[in-house]
Amino acid sequence: MGNTDIFLDKYKQLENCAINEFKLPPDGSAVAKLEKRSEFKDIKYELNYCREVRNLLQHNQKLDDEFPVEPSNKMIELLDTVIDRIKNPVRCIDVAILDRNLIWRSYEDRVLPTIKLMNEKNISHIPILKDRRVVGDFSDNCVFPFLLGDDNCHIDENTRFKDLKQYLDLEAHPSEVFKFIPADSKLSYAEKLYEEARNRHERIGLVFLTANGRSDERILGILTAWLIIGQ
Template sequence: MRSDEFIDLYKQLEDELEVKFSTAKQRRYSSVVFEYINHYESAPVRETLNLCREIRNLMTHNANLGGEPIVEPSEPVVEALREALDYVCRPPLALDFATKGSSIRCARLSSRVLNLMESMDKSGFSHIPVIEKEKFLGVFSVSTIFSCILRDPTLRITKETTLSQLGKMLAVEKHVENYAFVDEKTTCIEARRMFEKIRGRNKRLSVIFITKTGSRDEPLLGMLTPWDVMQDIRHTDEDPESPRKKNKRDAKN
């Protein structure tokens, strides 16, 4: 029966969330589901969980009236709960939405500045990581040129000018923009939250770089911009080629 399946799925949800919040120093609510509903990570499934929580309470505390069930969850409701449970168990990773390492446009210190600028203009890339001998040195962006000219008004960019001549201005610490490094297990919703936060001097993050453990000394696995996580991850299952849909297909095969 759908009612039995619904209750079973809800119990699985509670068990998963108990594990998730087992290390929390203090919980604000006795219901672990309600605790999660009030956690930022639940945003994509919050409405579904609120509905399912109400249905579950009615089914548990007021099971029937005159021998007839008060509430009988429909198949779409059961499916919605199933998808919410899947989200809790396997939240989409930031890396799923990032430009992958092999596709990231990188530069070297020997790269010519004007060539990079032309490439950025054609491709739409706004930030290019500078890598030398697999070591992350910094980022080349429009703001790099801006900062360099402010620092040295006599600076001339010719066809022969290379990134090495821009010196220390490539380092992320010298940029007017903010960057962050995260590990490969960072979720999409965590990355989105990072982009939404205001940092020093009223600046937001421009790019998040993803490496295995979040160290800048490791190879880049992915590069994430605010635009990459603007899509509502509640709807990624509608696209058969979305990372989440692919993961589901792989899990079944």
């Protein structure tokens, strides 16, 4: 079997995978729709090229019993890659900061050393945990409301996170929201959450990963906008 026959066979496999996985209509537009999906934005031009080559091969007669062009090995490898990405999509837990590597604090920890650490490591959010469950988040979004609370509000060496408790609650952050999703969710689902938040002019502080996406479960990892952008 030559490259052309292999290419056409792989292309058909790709169409079927896309139709089954993404519930697309079997009208010949499956690959064109893949090009518009965020999880394939890095190869959308290559997909478009493959689609044009396929159309040329499919809708034009052979010349002297030969196809007018022969796809390269690279094009066949690309189709294999896309098929694999559809069958084995990247999961959120695959790119997350896992719980064992997570920098977090409890209500009893001191605030000032944490602020210094955040400044040194350029960390914007520190989850507050109790029994490995999220009970709050510390960021500049809660520091300023605390300091502006009344004249007696200040942070010194003795200030602990429990002193800021009402400002650490996830619902208390004035300009950001937080999401809980299952750890094995497709990364494309998290990307969609960020996209929808932008459309609503919201900012997602962190995406927390738990077994079933419930806020009362133990945290398994976190996602940030930077982690998603880096994919």
